[in-house]
Amino acid sequence: MELQIDDSVLVKDYISGDEKALEILIQRHNQRITSFIYSKVLDRDITEDIFQDTFIKVIKTLKRGSYSEEGKFLPWVMRISHNLIIDHFRRNKRMPKFEGSDDFNIFSVIGDDKLNAEKQIIKNQIDSDLRILIEELPDDQREVLLMRIYRDMSFKEISENTGVSINTALGRMRYALINLRKIIDKNNIVLTN
Amino acid sequence: MEKIYSEEHNAYQLMTTRPEKVRFLLDFSKAVHFVVYKDMHFESIMN
Numbered sequence: 536m537e538l539q540i541d542d543s544v545l546v547k548d549y550i551s552g553d554e555k556a557l558e559i560l561i562q563r564h565n566q567r568i569t570s571f572i573y574s575k576v577l578d579r580d581i582t583e584d585i586f587q588d589t590f591i592k593v594i595k596t597l598k599r600g601s602y603s604e605e606g607k608f609l610p611w612v613m614r615i616s617h618n619l620i621i622d623h624f625r626r627n628k629r630m631p632k633f634e635g636s637d638d639f640n641i642f643s644v645i646g647d648d649k650l651n652a653e654k655q656i657i658k659n660q661i662d663s664d665l666r667i668l669i670e671e672l673p674d675d676q677r678e679v680l681l682m683r684i685y686r687d688m689s690f691k692e693i694s695e696n697t698g699v700s701i702n703t704a705l706g707r708m709r710y711a712l713i714n715l716r717k718i719i720d721k722n723n724i725v726l727t728n
Numbered sequence: 729m730e731k732i733y734s735e736e737h738n739a740y741q742l743m744t745t746r747p748e749k750v751r752f753l754l755d756f757s758k759a760v761h762f763v764v765y766k767d768m769h770f771e772s773i774m775n
Contacts, residue, residue, distance in 0.1 A: 557757050558750070565744045573743055586745045590753045599762050599769050 542608035550597055561590060564609055568616055575620045585623060589616040668718050676711035679704050 540559070548556035568589065573582040592615050596602050602611075669677055678697060682688045688696070693704045718724075756773075763770045 554754065554758055558754055561750055561753060565750065566742055569745045570742045573741070579743075582743075583745055583749055587749055587753065591756065594753070594757045594760060595762075595771070598757075598760060 546608055572616055585616060585619045588619050668715055671718055672711055672714055676707045679707040680711040683708055
């Protein structure tokens with residue numbers, strides 16, 4: 536009958552640089568740990584991932600010399616995998632998994648709100664062109680338009696700041712837009728995104 | 729969370745991790761090294 540080397544001895548050997556000791560430890564506890572993980576996550580691939588992450592932690596801890604639970608190797612590894620299983624479920628709770636089907640693809644209804652690099656460049660160019668066109672407006676109209684669009688001021692605030700009535704401010708804004716369109720049409724400028 | 733650990737899953741079965749995963753871990757173990765400098769551990773992976 537072959538004598539089985541104790542886990543604690545294998546751990547010491549591994550810490551001393553015997554890589555073979557790790558292989559024996561992994562093979563010895565492979566089935567127990569894998570089955571334990573699978574019994575919780577019920578997914579073969581996730582089980583493999585958690586098994587891998589568990590032993591990466593084990594390897595790092597042992598190599599760093601931080602392991603201090605001699606004789607309790609398996610419970611310690613099981614505790615690591617247990618924590619990683621909890622992490623997995625927490626992560627999935629925060630980010631619910633959605634699996635599409637042949638009939639419905641989630642990416643057909645959701646998109647990235649952010650502009651891609653090309654669209655951002657176009658937007659910047661339009662903004663820049665618009666500022667040049669606004670400079671062509673009469674002073675009073677330009678003033679109201681800048682306050683309303685770029686400073687996000689209400690017409691009440693604009694009237695207080697410019698010393699004119701709200702109706703006058705509204706009228707100036709209206710003419711500013713009409714004149715901007717005229718300038719755009721006259722110069723055949725195309726502003727699109 | 730307690731449900732996960734209190735519920736008995738019928739699908740409990742014995743299984744082992746694939747040999748290539750074990751091989752990866754053994755290779756990782758050989759590649760990873762720690763250097764201690766002033767109580768700080770620096771990890772390096774050599775391929």
